[in-house]
Amino acid sequence: MINFKLKVTLLALALFVIAPHTSLAYFTTAQSAVQLNSDTLLYTVTYKFGMERGALHMPIGAVRNLQAGDASPYLGYTLLNNGEAVIASGTTAAFVFSDAKVVDNEYFVPKGKSATFTLVTLVKLGKDFTVSEDEKTELSLQVTSLPFNMVGADGSNESITKLKLNPSELQYYITPELKLK
Numbered sequence: 001m002i003n004f005k006l007k008v009t010l011l012a013l014a015l016f017v018i019a020p021h022t023s024l025a026y027f028t029t030a031q032s033a034v035q036l037n038s039d040t041l042l043y044t045v046t047y048k049f050g051m052e053r054g055a056l057h058m059p060i061g062a063v064r065n066l067q068a069g070d071a072s073p074y075l076g077y078t079l080l081n082n083g084e085a086v087i088a089s090g091t092t093a094a095f096v097f098s099d100a101k102v103v104d105n106e107y108f109v110p111k112g113k114s115a116t117f118t119l120v121t122l123v124k125l126g127k128d129f130t131v132s133e134d135e136k137t138e139l140s141l142q143v144t145s146l147p148f149n150m151v152g153a154d155g156s157n158e159s160i161t162k163l164k165l166n167p168s169e170l171q172y173y174i175t176p177e178l179k180l181k
Contacts, residue, residue: 025050025114026165033140033178039090041123043141043175045077049148050114057149057160058107062094062119066145068167073106075119076145082138083177089129094121106149119143131180139180143173 030046059075066076075096079087100107100115109115121141131137152159
């Protein structure tokens, strides 16, 4: 009986190893938060995308306060205070940096390849934003929308599928909290 179970286990393991994998690889690999001076912050969120089933078109642009359900081709992000309250104060400038090829104002990741992307965001706190000594102020940046397009195996524009990460997947795309000084 043990010999039979061992054979079945080894056969299953061998099939898993040699079987073609058609999974979508998307995950965040690093996040950072730095206070550059009293009212300027720098946030980065790095992530990797690639798919064996088709090529990908990924956003270059990023817009503040987009949500996962919004119809936009851009990455969305928001600023959080203590992991909860959305901060509307101040101005931001953001873009997605990658060494992936740019095609039609989007990053292009060929079928079967992957690329690394970094959302770079500068935050200039508004004059109305004050740090209280008796109140905890820790700001983080959360990616709230990450749409992408997958081109099917035939490579035609008719086979493009519009996709996006859902909120449960985006929960990991967050920077550390930055305790303001």
